[in-house]
Amino acid sequence: MNKKINILGFGLVAVMALNAPAYAQKKTIVAKKPTATVVKKMEGTIIPNDPDVKIGKLSNGLTYYIRKNAEPKNRAELYLATSIGSLMEDDDQQGLAHFTEHMAFNGTKDFPKNEMINYLQKAGVRFGADLNAYTGFNQTVYQLPIPTDSVLVFKNGFKILANWAGKVIMEGEEIDKERGVIIEEDRQRGKNLQERTSKQLLPLLLNGSRYENRIPIGKIDILQSFTHDKIRNFYKDWYRPNLQAVIAVGDFDVNEVEQLIKASFSELTNPANPRPRLKYDLPDNKEPLVKIITDPEQTHNVAMIMYKQRGVTTKTTADYKRSLMYSMINSMLGARLQEMLQKGDAPFIFAQSNYGPYQGGLVTGINAFQTVVASTSGATLQKAFEAGLAENERISKFGFVAAELEVAKKNILAGNEKQFKEKDKTPSSNFVQQYLNNFLNGTIIPSIDFRYEETQKAIAAISLAEVNALAKTLTTKENQILIIQAPEKDKAGLPTEAQLVASLKSAGSAVTAYVDNSLNKPLLDKKPTAGKILSETKIADIDATQLTLSNGIKVLLKKTDFKNDQIIFSSFSKGGTSLANDSEFKSAQMVGLIAQNGVGEFNPTQLNKLLAGNTGRGGTYIGDLYQGFSGSASPKDLETSFQMLYVYATNPRSDAEIFNKKISDIKVGMANKNADPESVFSDTTQAVLSSYHKRAMPFNLEDLDEVSLDKAFAFYKDRFADASEQTFVIVGAFDMATIKPLIETYIASLPSLNKKQDYIDAGIRAPKGKVSKTVYKGLEDKASVELFIHGDYEFNAENNVHLDALKAALEIKLLERLREKESGVYSPSISLSVEKYPSAHYYFNISFSCSPANVEKLIAASLDEVNKIKVSGVSADDISKFKSEEQRQIELNLRNNNYWLNYITNRLKNGEDLGQLLKDQQRLDGISAESTKAAAQKYLGEDNYIRLVLLPEKK
Incomplete structure (x- = not known):
């Protein structure tokens, strides 16, 4: 059983919690030198680019990265990266960088309306799962995984990228239709505890910078009322080739791809008088910034300390060596905290420390050492906080011991060796991320061979004294941020701001050196007696x-x-x-x-x-x-x-x-879990x-x-x-x-009593008939809907593929209806689960979040789409999309170890033919409008229908 702890201050903070994964990732900034401690520069040689990636630039300034990579076979990853995001918006354009990303899918010069998505789905590319995009402060990135075994489809992939880059139409009608979708995206990702907390944290974390006033989702009033020219101007000003890169990695000929890029993108031009691409900073703070936040829906008492520092972009072998040392420090400190958490007298129920990008990369160029702890109550939070600070002080005073460093080195070397052995099986997506980061942030792109050799060399050269010296620089006297998040009911017992600052200055004054508790013996004293x-x-x-x-x-x-x-x-x-x-x-x-x-x-x-x-x-x-x-x-x-x-x-x-400590920690979480609306709804x-x-x-x-x-x-x-x-x-x-x-x-030596055993069917079944239940919980103007259509059936491969076809059709129709036509949701989810034992049963689940005012309308629209499939079956177009997507997934699955493990295990559990997949194509060929109509009438009836709705508390 997992503990669910809402920690907005650690790693991906409030902004990331609000906006990921659609918005904020990997930001770019150049900032002035802070007053924080800066690690002394090491000498080293420049790390060369991987020679297997072809990097070039067109005359219009567009950059391209091309690499041949045959994993997976007959596939390519195509990306368009634009080094602009919400920071480039004018005051009356807030939210339009992200809005522009949406509009790129709603009509371009060569793909009007939704023809782009329609075309790609017929080629086996899934919208959302494959075809996607995201917007951050400094970048907007479009991703298109595409097959390469169809010459036309592959060629058109570059045509699509070029349409995103400079040929989005921005029709007024489509802009107005998309307003509701983006507002619902804000509702789905926000309108919760995290959003309320983030509104209080952002002024602290972003501290009066432009970042604070350019959150990618934007301002709702602007999204509802901006005139069409505002977004068209944003696209015209900023979507220009000298701020863009095309990344292509996959199973193709590099020279052919280079020619495709030149043919598709050379005609794009830059504005005659381009707006300057400014860069923004995050200011320093000499005195600690402190914030105490309480909320009725917060479930845990959490305290966090951050020490902001200037980051060093890895360019040289010395930089790389330092990055490995930071990884070791994170690993060793994490192991110490986990060791403490196992003890019955542990002062916290959760603890984690890490040095890395500030708030998970919120502001590139700034790193932070961050420690976060959670306690059993508000009254014990200060003690837990001081214990976390004491561990930081312990490494500053005494450092780590040789045995800890040896463990960290071994683990890094093991990962390095594994990556090297898999170098010819590295997924194309891995390379894409490296090139994307290089374009956006200037990070290195060494070859796998170089990285392997440099890691081996650096690990051998790193000394305990070097690591301990670097560890001393993690905590600084300036650029400190302290945050507490706690349940409203625990407010009275929380430490004050003055007490937190006092703890920061005094904690760890009496710490002693760490004592290693390694057990020097083998896992097994002797090998078991072998069987046959x-x-x-x-x-x-x-x-x-x-x-x-x-x-x-x-x-x-x-x-x-x-x-x-x-x-x-x-x-x-x-x-x-x-x-x-x-x-x-x-x-x-x-x-x-x-x-x-x-x-x-x-x-x-x-x-x-x-x-x-x-x-x-x-x-x-x-x-x-x-x-x-x-x-x-x-x-x-x-x-x-x-x-x-x-x-x-x-x-x-x-x-x-250990056992009792874990039970005790779980109790802490359970004591407050009913404060969380999603937890209450999930339990219901x-x-x-x-x-x-x-x-x-x-x-x-x-x-x-x-x-x-x-x-x-x-x-x-x-x-x-x-x-x-x-x-x-x-x-x-x-x-x-x-x-x-x-x-x-x-x-063969495992114990054997040769008993015949079976599970016991406890009779756990979904309710028959129609069930409706509404839960009133939560403070925000937000509803969550879960609809289930379910029933008993004959579990076999033919029935299952028809269920899959119905699910795929519902995904397409509900996206078109609820998002595109009604503008009432952001991303409706349709899932299918089937089980053979203990009783063969299937479940269709339709879920979405929306405005409480739209619940009845959107449920009715969902059921209307279900009924249309029952009346007419799945359309020929949607069947074609389903078959293409399934065939493409089968191709990928057959080259995947995890797929085979699950496939074989499930066939054996269910007593099915292991050669079932040999007839997959035959079963797909059997899918038709008539067969899906019959299946829909059989499986999409409302005789067994469950309607569950979460609404805000009545006032």
Whole structure:
């Protein structure tokens, strides 16, 4: 069970919480030198660009990056980056940079109205999932993943980029229709605790700078009333080739792509008198800036300290070495805080420290060292805050110890080696992000070979003294920001601003040096007595091999070459928490905490240190109906992952201090969770969908009082006492001769009692008939809607593909109706879930947020679109889109290890034919208007219909 902590000050702050992912990412700024501490410049050599990327510039100033990369095959990632965003807006244009991004999809010279989206969907490109864009303070970025095996489609991809770059039409009617969509985007992402908090934080975090007055979503009154010329002028002024870049990475010929770029973009021109592209700063503060924010919907007491510093753009090998040192510091300090969190007397329930971009990159060029803590109450927040500050002071006074640095180095080297081994399997999207950052922020783009060699060299050269010296620079005397966020009801017990500043000056005065607690022994004292492989069977349909082991376990092996350095596995057998009796059920539901206690003699901290530099990981899970194992490793570390699954099964760790601390922390979150409207609505949805069955209700404080470590531990041990019915699926770059002995040693040796087990059907079912429930919770003018159409059915591949087709059609129609026609929502979501066990059932879920005034109208519109499909079936156009998208996804899936792991596991769980995918195309070909009409009438009836609505509290 996860704790949900609302921390707006850490990482992505209020602005990011309001606007991500559509708006704020990776900003660009050049600022004056701050008074904060600046790390002494190291000497180094300039890092060269990767020679495999072709970088050029057209005569009109447009930059391009081109790289051939065959992963995934027959695909390319095309991006248009413009180095302008909301900071370029005039006072009467606030929000129009983001509005312009929307308009790029609503009609261009060569693709009027929505023809661009329509064309791409027929080519198998999904709107939202593939085709997308975002706007930030300093940039607007358009992304277009596209197939390359169709010459025309690929060529038209560059035509689309060029249309975005300089040929958006901005029709008045389309502008006016889009106003409501953007206002609803603001409502969906905002109108909540985060927005209220951000309005108080922004003046502090952005401190009177232009950033404060140019939040990308803009001002609602301007969005509702601006005249058409304002947005047309913004596009004319700023969308110009000398501020743009085209990025193309994929499975294509580089020279051909260069010619396509030249042909598509050379005609674009810059204005005769271009407006200057100004750069903006964030001012310093000598005295601490302090803000205490309380809110009725805040669920946790949180305190944060930030030390702003000038960032150094990595250009040289010395800069790169320093960046590795910062990574080590973050890793080592994080490990210390996690170690503290495991103790029963830990002063906080959450703690994290990090050095990196200020507020997740809110203002490029400024970094910050940030520490955030959460406490059990307002009265204990100051103590928790001082404990976090004390850890910062501890590293400043005493630094880290050699053993900690060794762990950090090993982990960096392991990641470096893995990246190097996968260099020819690196996804194109990874390269795109590097080139995008280079264009927008001037960051380096070294080759994988150079990065590998430089990392090896730098890690070997980094000394403990260097790291500790750098750690001393993290906390500064100026540019400090202190923030508290707390529930309104805890206001009286919170520390004052003066007390916070006093804590900042005095905390950590009595700290002592850290003592390392590493356990110097192997995970296993000795290898288990190996079992045997009794039989081996080839499964030709999926090119796999099945082994039957002496303890009854079956292992299905699929060797692939999709990744050079990846092996993944999972297993299952029937049972799960369904077998827990009523007296132990609550404890069984928390059984996942047992694996978090560590294993054998190793607590979690000691285990992480033991595994430093080793990619092998393995563990256990217990779900509702199944229990099993899962893990991953590089081929060289596969034995470690198998050892871990063996020891988690045979020697789990019972640690009362860790277990009880986790339960105590969960209680803190649960005590306030009903203050959060989304939490209340989610709990209501869960309860209604399960017909209020006692075994499916959300956890509450009374349930936690029933949880017992002894019962949870006993249930865990019982579930893994007999592995004879486990079925393992292993996928990846293994060597058959190497893996078989490991399977015999660690899997064939798992305990076996040869019992016949099954799960127990508790009878948890969705309610039959029509159900309607409205929840009144929340302060803002915002509604959330969840509609479910569901029913029993015959679970098979043919029915499932028809359900998929109906879901895809609903996605298209509801986007067109609710967003484009009604302008009533930003992004309606349509999901489909199907299950075979314990009872075959399907669920269509339509969800969206909107104005409370529009709830009834939009629900009626949604059901109207459902009814149209029932009357006429899915249109030929939409069937074509569905088939294209499915075919493209199948192509990608067949080259993906995770897909194969899930595909094989699910077929085995459901007792289906493993060769089912061989008939995927045949089933797709069977989709027609008539077949979807019949399916819609069968599956989209309103006999079983659930309507759930969240409305603000009545006043």
